[in-house]
Amino acid sequence: MSEALYFEIGSFWTLFYLLFEWSIRVIMLVIVPFRRSPDAAKGWLLLVFFLPVPALVLYILIGRPSYPRWRRMRFARLHTILERATHQISRLEACRPPILPSNLVQAATLIKNLGQFPTLAGNNAELLSDYNGLIDRLIADIDAAQDHVHLVVYIFADDNTGRRVIKALVGAVRRGVTCRVLIDALGSRQWARRVLEALTAGGVTAHLALPVGLLRRRTARADLRNHRKIFVIDSRIGYAGSQNIVDANVTNEELVARVTGPVVLELQAVFAADWFLETEQVLNIADLFPHHHPGSGMVAQVLPSGPDYPTAGVENLMVGLIHGARERVVITTPYFIPDEALLRALQTAVLRGVDVHLVVSRRVDQVLVGFAQRSYYEELLEAGIRLHLYRSRLLHAKHFSIDGEIMLIGSSNVDIRSFLLNAEVSLIFYDKDVTARLRLEQERTFASSDLLTLPLWRDRFVGIKVCENLARLMSPLL
Known part of the structure; x- marks a missing residue:
């Protein structure tokens, strides 16, 4: 073959590739902004501009925060099941509105409209921060179970802690207790096979949540995970x-809340929904949602969120509550990558005279996320937000309080992934006593943290600043 022919063929493929790349850019310019936040659209379009072919592949895999069609069809069927559960809950005598100051009185209505669950009175809560002590408490509750134990968890490991819980569950089955367990397929991937084998061998009914695999007939997207941690025992005790x-x-x-009272039924409803989505089994509403006579105790509410709940975003709740705050806001989270609405809510809260604290971990276990998170520190410090870097260990607790009146504790981080991609659950308490107990926990973390100052932060190495700014461009995709 002549040199001229080689040149012509090479020129043809070069031209073809250039046209292909520019076709991707033009088409994605139209598709990407559709029903997407400006920040997320900018992140995707930046990736498309520099790396159009990899961006196209990535967009096909994870470009839309929605489940496959088969799962969306299941969720459509779930609507009637959830209606029966929420109807049963709404008939409880415990359905009562919280007593709140006027600036926060609409918070409960907002949460009900987001997650469909009402506020319920007559609950008691413990805040448990002792890691091994919580496992001991959970095992004791499983050992005392009389009817059923339901667990949904992101990570269930085949280690000493996991084997202790498995032993308790198998022991409960031998006493005639029904035990059901859901574990996230990706979060528990290195232990899932062994854990499932041990559970099923002991008579526990266990399934993977959102299993993934190229050869699976019904596979989930790898980036859409069930990140919830819910433990329910006999419809009486919930974690x-x-x-x-x-x-x-x-x-x-x-940090985990152990609750007793009617609000446990709302955690039960979230479990029943997850169980149906993975197994198509409809759990008996009459058996799992007994009537709770309201006693003395606090008002509480559950908020589920995730791609299956298009209006139920933890971010919507946080933004609404921050705008209503008058005295103090404290956010504790391992990952903080806010969108524009949350960032502006925090900044304007300070301008209104609200004392705003953010507690994050100095230690980082995800490098890119860590760089993106730190890119927001200068804006936060300039706004007057007090930024605490927890120095002892990796701070994985996730909680939020407003004015000593309302607190939230759950599985959700303050980042785009938890806001849009992960299935999460949050417990909200409308009670000054439990919020005061949380404040003691917050003060403990303050004492174990370094308060970051603006001059110190601005003095960091310029190369680090470049990495942070580059990571921030990708933050809507993290």
Whole structure:
């Protein structure tokens, strides 16, 4: 073949590739902004401009925060099941509005409209921060179970902690207790096979949540995960918070609420929904949602969120509550990548005279996320937000309080992933006593943190600043 022919063929493929790349750019310029936040659209379009072919592949895989069609069809069927559960809950005598100051009185209505669950009175709560102590408490509750145990968890490890919980569950089954367990397929991937084998061998009904695989007939997207941590025992005791079932040396500082009272039924409803979505089994509403006679205790409410709940975003709740704050806002989270609405809400709260604190971990376990998170520190410090860097261990706890009146604790981080991609659950308490107990926990983390100052932060190495700014451009995709 002549040199001229080689040149012509090479020129043809070069031209073809250039046209292909520019076709991707033009088409994505139209598609990407559709029903997407400006920040997310800019992140995607930046990636498309520089790397059009990899961006196209990535967009096909994870470009839309929605489940496959088969799962959306299941969720459409779930609507009637959830209606029966919420109807059963709404008939409880415990359905009562919280007593709140006028600036926060619409908070409960907002949460009900987001997650469909009413506020329920007559609850009691403990805040548990002792990692191993919580596992001991959970096992004791499983050992005392009489009817059923329901667990949904992101990480269920085949380690000492996991084996202790498995032993308790198998023991409960031998006493005639029904035990059901959901574990996230990706979060527990390195242990999932062994954990499922041990559970099923002991008579526990266990399934993977959102399993992924190229050869699976019905596979989930790898980036859409069930990040919830819900433990329900006999419809009487419930747990929600940040802690997984794994040894303490893997994850570190946690906070979990152990609740009793009618609000446990709302955690039960979220579990029943997740169970149906993975198994298509409809759990018996009459058995799992007994009537709770309201006693003395606090008003509480559950907020589920995720791609299956298009209006139920933790971010919507946080922004609404921050705009209503008059005295004090404290956010504790391991990952902080806000969108524009949340960032502006925090900045304007300071301008109104609100004392705003953000507690994040100095230690980072995800490098790119860490760089993106730190890119916001200068704006936060300039606005007057007090930024605490927890120095002891990786701070994995996730909680939020407003004016000593309302607190939230759950599985959701303050980042785009938890706002849009992960299935999460939050417990909201309208009670000064439990919020005061949370404040003691917050003060403890303040004492174990370094208060970051603007001059010190601006003095960091210029190369670090470049990495942070580049990571921030990609933050809507993280």
